[in-house]
Amino acid sequence: xxxxxxxxxxxxxxxxxxAQLTSSSVNIAQTxxxxxxxxxxxxNVALSAEQxxxxxxxxxxxxxxxxxxxxxxxxxITTADEMVGTLINxxx
Numbered sequence: 001x002x003x004x005x006x007x008x009x010x011x012x013x014x015x016x017x018x019a020q021l022t023s024s025s026v027n028i029a030q031t032x033x034x035x036x037x038x039x040x041x042x043x044n045v046a047l048s049a050e051q052x053x054x055x056x057x058x059x060x061x062x063x064x065x066x067x068x069x070x071x072x073x074x075x076x077i078t079t080a081d082e083m084v085g086t087l088i089n090x091x092x
Contacts, residue, residue, distance in 0.1 A: 006080035013073030020066035024059045031056055 031054045 006076055006083070010073045010077035010080065013069055013076065017066045017070035017073060020062060020069070024062040024066065027054045028056065028059045028063075030054065031059070
């Protein structure tokens, strides 16, 4: 197994998890902004809600998936690091 490849996979997974966390967080914030408005102009609020068809439940699930992805990627990096340590110890 190529350790560089394992590190690369782990880092790519962390980057993907970070991007997903950012995207879901922004979508949740936008949803909260639409739902948290006072209804002074009902037509504008209805129009904003139609333009932003983001499901809060879906975004919360996406956050949890990104969390698991980040934990898994961190474990890949840790395992690759341990492999390098083992290789160094056995070759000395």
